[in-house]
Amino acid sequence: MKKRQMYMRMVTASLLRRRSRMVIALLAIAIGATILSGLVTIYVDVPRQLSQQFRSYGANMIITSSGEGFTQEDVDKAVSLIPKDQLVGVTPYRYDTVRINDRPVMAAAMSMEEAQKTSPFWSVEGRWPSAEKEIMVGESVAETYNLKEGKRVTCTYAPEADKTDKKKESKQEEEDIVPDNFIDFTVTGILSTGGKEEDYVYMGLKDMENLTGSPTVFDICELSVSAESKQLSSYADSITGKSDMMSARLVKRVTESETKVFSKLQSLVLLVTIIVLALTMISVATTMTAVVAERRMEIGLRKALGASNQSIVAEFMGEGLVLGAVGGAVGAVFGFLFAQAVSVNVFNSSITFMPWLLPLTIIASVIVTGIACLLPIRSATDIDPALVLKGE
Amino acid sequence: MSLLELKNVSKIYGNLHALDHINLKVEKGEWLAIMGPSGSGKSTTMNIIGALDKASEGEVLLDGVDIAKKSARELTNIRRDKIGLIFQQFHLVSYLTAVENVMLAQYYHSVPDEKEAMEALERVGLADRAKHYPSQLSGGEQQRVCVARALINYPEIILADEPTGNLDEANEEIVVELFRKLHEEGTTLVVVTHNPEVAEVAQRTVVLRNGKIDHESINENFTGRIKHITLQ
Numbered sequence: 001m002k003k004r005q006m007y008m009r010m011v012t013a014s015l016l017r018r019r020s021r022m023v024i025a026l027l028a029i030a031i032g033a034t035i036l037s038g039l040v041t042i043y044v045d046v047p048r049q050l051s052q053q054f055r056s057y058g059a060n061m062i063i064t065s066s067g068e069g070f071t072q073e074d075v076d077k078a079v080s081l082i083p084k085d086q087l088v089g090v091t092p093y094r095y096d097t098v099r100i101n102d103r104p105v106m107a108a109a110m111s112m113e114e115a116q117k118t119s120p121f122w123s124v125e126g127r128w129p130s131a132e133k134e135i136m137v138g139e140s141v142a143e144t145y146n147l148k149e150g151k152r153v154t155c156t157y158a159p160e161a162d163k164t165d166k167k168k169e170s171k172q173e174e175e176d177i178v179p180d181n182f183i184d185f186t187v188t189g190i191l192s193t194g195g196k197e198e199d200y201v202y203m204g205l206k207d208m209e210n211l212t213g214s215p216t217v218f219d220i221c222e223l224s225v226s227a228e229s230k231q232l233s234s235y236a237d238s239i240t241g242k243s244d245m246m247s248a249r250l251v252k253r254v255t256e257s258e259t260k261v262f263s264k265l266q267s268l269v270l271l272v273t274i275i276v277l278a279l280t281m282i283s284v285a286t287t288m289t290a291v292v293a294e295r296r297m298e299i300g301l302r303k304a305l306g307a308s309n310q311s312i313v314a315e316f317m318g319e320g321l322v323l324g325a326v327g328g329a330v331g332a333v334f335g336f337l338f339a340q341a342v343s344v345n346v347f348n349s350s351i352t353f354m355p356w357l358l359p360l361t362i363i364a365s366v367i368v369t370g371i372a373c374l375l376p377i378r379s380a381t382d383i384d385p386a387l388v389l390k391g392e
Numbered sequence: 393m394s395l396l397e398l399k400n401v402s403k404i405y406g407n408l409h410a411l412d413h414i415n416l417k418v419e420k421g422e423w424l425a426i427m428g429p430s431g432s433g434k435s436t437t438m439n440i441i442g443a444l445d446k447a448s449e450g451e452v453l454l455d456g457v458d459i460a461k462k463s464a465r466e467l468t469n470i471r472r473d474k475i476g477l478i479f480q481q482f483h484l485v486s487y488l489t490a491v492e493n494v495m496l497a498q499y500y501h502s503v504p505d506e507k508e509a510m511e512a513l514e515r516v517g518l519a520d521r522a523k524h525y526p527s528q529l530s531g532g533e534q535q536r537v538c539v540a541r542a543l544i545n546y547p548e549i550i551l552a553d554e555p556t557g558n559l560d561e562a563n564e565e566i567v568v569e570l571f572r573k574l575h576e577e578g579t580t581l582v583v584v585t586h587n588p589e590v591a592e593v594a595q596r597t598v599v600l601r602n603g604k605i606d607h608e609s610i611n612e613n614f615t616g617r618i619k620h621i622t623l624q
């Protein structure tokens with residue numbers, strides 16, 4: 001039998017036959033490795049998710065018109081400057097004043113599908129409009145007119161007052177062209193955002209065209225782009241530069257807080273990681289110290305048989321490193337599950353398995369265990385065989 | 393030249409002279425018993441001979457080399473190469489089988505050799521218990537494993553401190569019989585014992601008292617191989 005074989009036999013025999021003590025050390029390492037690999041997973045994977053999450057805090061770019069508005073074509077052209085995979089949502093809005101009970105109300109018309117992408121945080125009681133003649137009303141509008149989900153409301157279109165005053169004839173004409181200058185809407189949902197959005201009513205573009213009798217011309221366009229603020233502003237600049245009637249700007253508040261929260265989150269994860277590593281080291285070192293104390297006689301015997309300090313270190317280190325590797329492997333698996341659970345519960349999305357994390361976790365916990373074992377093992381070599389072998 | 397020679401060896405703990413100017417010679421192939429009341433310095437003597445401990449004063453010549461002045465590392469090598477130790481409390485590694493415990497001594501000495509370790513167990517009559525763990529062996533069987541472990545590397549000298557202290561009479565006899573066999577094969581033996589029956593089978597008995605050699609005697613009825621020894 002080779003020396004190495006005997007060494008392996010001793011290390012494994014010690015671990016397997018002295019299970020109860022080793023299970024505690026293993027547990028400490030596995031828990032440490034679980035938290036470590038879980039946090040690293042979150043550290044790496046969550047920023048990706050978070051940027052999706054933060055995008056849900058609304059558009060991060062707004063295109064406004066410097067002239068008489070713009071068309072879908074203009075929007076498409078401008079948006080083509082941004083890579084498709086970074087584009088989360090594009091919602092051009094058309095605003096007009098309509099009347100409900102003869103009082104003016106601001107109406108926004110847009111594609112409901114797109115708006116849900118750029119404003120996913122909008123909380124709607126009921127549902128978003130999905131067909132023509134359906135309308136969503138802001139909460140303060142709903143209060144003013146006592147509107148509820150499922151109720152009907154009639155919107156009339158009133159051209160601006162000055163136009164009416166100056167050109168009564170033309171109004172007459174318009175009414176002729178557009179017989180349909182009022183629409184009976186069904187309220188599908190009440191929108192509450194806590195902001196000025198609650199003063200609006202929201203309808204589809206088609207309804208607005210029917211109501212006003214004029215083709216769609218957009219006033220602003222909201223964009224949700226998955227990019228960091230630097231890249232984002234370069235996109236905004238190029239959109240502004242390319243067109244003489246459109247100017248794009250960033251919605252600062254959201255992007256800034258996004259980066260801030262990122263770096264806060266990352267330093268938090270780093271801090272927790274360091275604490276967990278330290279705690280793991282302490283508990284491994286404590287367990288190892290107990291193990292060495294428990295095995296004083298055995299160590300004394302080995303020394304009496306002629307074991308050098310190096311052999312004693314090698315044997316105990318071997319046990320420690322095997323524990324580190326096994327604990328690391330267990331921890332890597334549980335860490336993934338842990339990260340998965342956190343991700344699903346907190347961020348509502350699942351995490352991609354990162355294969356490189358397995359060897360990394362094992363190596364990290366082997367190193368941590370090795371360092372934690374240094375001191376206790378050092379003390380093992382100080383054991384005086386003559387003293388410990390003396391008696392009970 | 394004697395295999396082992398203690399010249400004016402003292403071991404001092406604080407102001408206690410555990411050994412007080414001991415002079416002792418052990419010839420190659422000799423079988424020596426050390427007796428004496430508790431606290432007289434028997435184990436201290438054994439530890440110094442066995443390179444487990446260092447004398448405070450004096451010379452300890454093993455094979456003509458003074459081990460009293462050696463470093464801890466050198467003492468370790470001396471234990472590994474020249475000494476076989478047997479203890480009252482056996483001191484077997486609990487998670488290794490009988491044969492693995494024997495191989496442990498080989499492991500530190502040179503290379504483990506299972507076949508040779510099995511042969512050693514055969515010699516002590518435990519071939520059928522080779523795969524048992526110490527907890528599955530009786531006290532006598534455990535001590536026989538220790539004998540096998542002590543002899544496996546063909547040490548210059550086998551030191552046994554109260555080897556039968558934890559054994560009943562039947563097992564004591566088996567162990568003494570093993571010593572006799574070892575002696576016959578030319579092994580040098582030093583056995584510390586309280587038990588006159590274990591002492592009287594040796595060639596010579598040294599009695600310690602208060603760290604000094606009180607007296608010594610030659611066993612006239614000794615039936616072993618080497619007869620001609622002299623009192624010092």
Ligand SMILES: Nc1ncnc2c1ncn2[C@@H]1O[C@H](COP(=O)(O)OP(=O)(O)OP(=O)(O)O)[C@@H](O)[C@H]1O
Nearest residue numbers: 405408409410428429430431432433434435436437
């Ligand atoms: N490490 C030590 N520190 C202080 N005193 C010690 C130490 N080891 C032994 N002694 C003392 O040295 C003396 C001799 O001890 P030793 O162990 O050699 O006795 P012994 O003859 O083997 O006794 P026993 O038959 O009880 O085993 C004792 O008085 C003991 O108290």
Ligand SMILES: [Mg+2]
Nearest residue numbers: 434435436553
């Ligand atoms: Mg003693």
